[in-house]
Amino acid sequence: MNGQSDHDLLHELRIDRAERDDDAPSPRWPWIAGIAVVVLIAVGVAAFSLRSKAVTVSTSTAVALSAAGNAAAVLQATGYVVARRQAVVAAQLIGTLVSVSVEEGEHVKRGQVLARLDDTQYVAQLNAAKAQSAAAQAQIVQARATLAQARADAARLDAVVARGYVSKQSAQQANTQVATDVAALDVAEKQAQAAKDNAKAAQINVDYTVIRAPFTGVVTVKDAEIGQIVSPYTVGGGGVATVVDMNSLEVDVDVNETYISRVKPDMPVTAVLDAYPDWKIPAHVIAIIPSADKSKATVKVRIALDQKDPRIIPQMGVRVSFLEQAARDAKPLPGVLVPKSAVVQRDGKEVVFVVADGRAKRTAVKTGGDFSDMKQVLQGLDAGAEVATTPPADLRNGEKVQVKNSGGQ
Numbered sequence: 001m002n003g004q005s006d007h008d009l010l011h012e013l014r015i016d017r018a019e020r021d022d023d024a025p026s027p028r029w030p031w032i033a034g035i036a037v038v039v040l041i042a043v044g045v046a047a048f049s050l051r052s053k054a055v056t057v058s059t060s061t062a063v064a065l066s067a068a069g070n071a072a073a074v075l076q077a078t079g080y081v082v083a084r085r086q087a088v089v090a091a092q093l094i095g096t097l098v099s100v101s102v103e104e105g106e107h108v109k110r111g112q113v114l115a116r117l118d119d120t121q122y123v124a125q126l127n128a129a130k131a132q133s134a135a136a137q138a139q140i141v142q143a144r145a146t147l148a149q150a151r152a153d154a155a156r157l158d159a160v161v162a163r164g165y166v167s168k169q170s171a172q173q174a175n176t177q178v179a180t181d182v183a184a185l186d187v188a189e190k191q192a193q194a195a196k197d198n199a200k201a202a203q204i205n206v207d208y209t210v211i212r213a214p215f216t217g218v219v220t221v222k223d224a225e226i227g228q229i230v231s232p233y234t235v236g237g238g239g240v241a242t243v244v245d246m247n248s249l250e251v252d253v254d255v256n257e258t259y260i261s262r263v264k265p266d267m268p269v270t271a272v273l274d275a276y277p278d279w280k281i282p283a284h285v286i287a288i289i290p291s292a293d294k295s296k297a298t299v300k301v302r303i304a305l306d307q308k309d310p311r312i313i314p315q316m317g318v319r320v321s322f323l324e325q326a327a328r329d330a331k332p333l334p335g336v337l338v339p340k341s342a343v344v345q346r347d348g349k350e351v352v353f354v355v356a357d358g359r360a361k362r363t364a365v366k367t368g369g370d371f372s373d374m375k376q377v378l379q380g381l382d383a384g385a386e387v388a389t390t391p392p393a394d395l396r397n398g399e400k401v402q403v404k405n406s407g408g409q
Helices: 006-013 017-023 029-052 120-161 168-208
Strands: 055-061 073-083 086-090 095-100 113-117 210-212 217-222 239-244 249-256 268-273 280-293 298-305 317-323 336-339 344-346 349-356 359-364 366-371 374-379 386-389 399-403
Touching: 055 349, 086 210, 086 217, 095 239, 113 239, 120 168, 168 210, 249 280, 249 317, 268 298, 336 386
Parallel strands: 055 399
Antiparallel strands: 055 386, 073 249, 073 317, 086 239, 095 113, 113 210, 217 239, 249 298, 268 280, 268 317, 280 298, 336 374, 344 349, 349 359, 349 386, 359 399, 366 374
């Protein structure tokens, strides 16, 4: 084999270590480490971005404790929100609607125009009545002039009858004419007054063609449209709209007559709307209606809502709890009440998160006793403060929050 030995051939086939190392592919771990770093950075950025968004929380208001704060419910009942002052605004004349300027849900003020009737006929009647009144006034002027002339004639005849220039009969006839003219003037004045009253009535009818709100409130029902003929004699009274005074809202509940003895006037009450089950509205008993419903064996009780709010609307379902009357000389209890879920443990301490200016501030508190589903806070919190209910476990001090409208107070 060209003079090469087997040993030389094997030596040529041997791969040099240095060449093998140069041709070997580079290790993959630097690339893997780089990708991992990028992933970690991306995760960190995403986490920071998510945390920079406001955390949604529900809030409740810390309420001051009073002697009545620990009053227990002696009775519960259900009822509805009712408006003590509401009106179906109707037309007082027969006419065709030419405008209706309100819609359901619109707030109106006393005297505001709600609708207008076609007033052509009533304006014509007013003009005719004014003309008759003016004619009657002219007749008064004429009657007064006639009377004045008759009195002058009678006086002249009375002066010359003694001299024998005229007969007594002529003087008597002159005086009779004066009496007749006095009566004619009286008739003219009464006719003028009647014509004036007719003109006033015609003006009232013209005013009735403009239908106005009887008081300040909210339109809850719109009953008529433009072009509709309305009449006070039709079924429903020619209603145009229903206006409700929202400041007159109260609660009517039916209490079983077996337990009516537990209810007293001015008794404190807590009302909870079915639409907002977490909102406790302070209230009190107005009156117990002295009449029972024999079909249901219940007695109606009127309850005043001590807190007004736009969310309270007529016909809402309500659950009420009648509370024990607090003693007059009882001393106020210290601290405030918050929902139990608002008090949480952080680093072994009891804290609440006070929500103010869009931030959650962690506040250490000292708690007291329990009042149903509420917790007494003795120190660290003032009445009126908004606290987060059931704050997230990872909610941090100073973190941005967004309050969820849950209807609670």
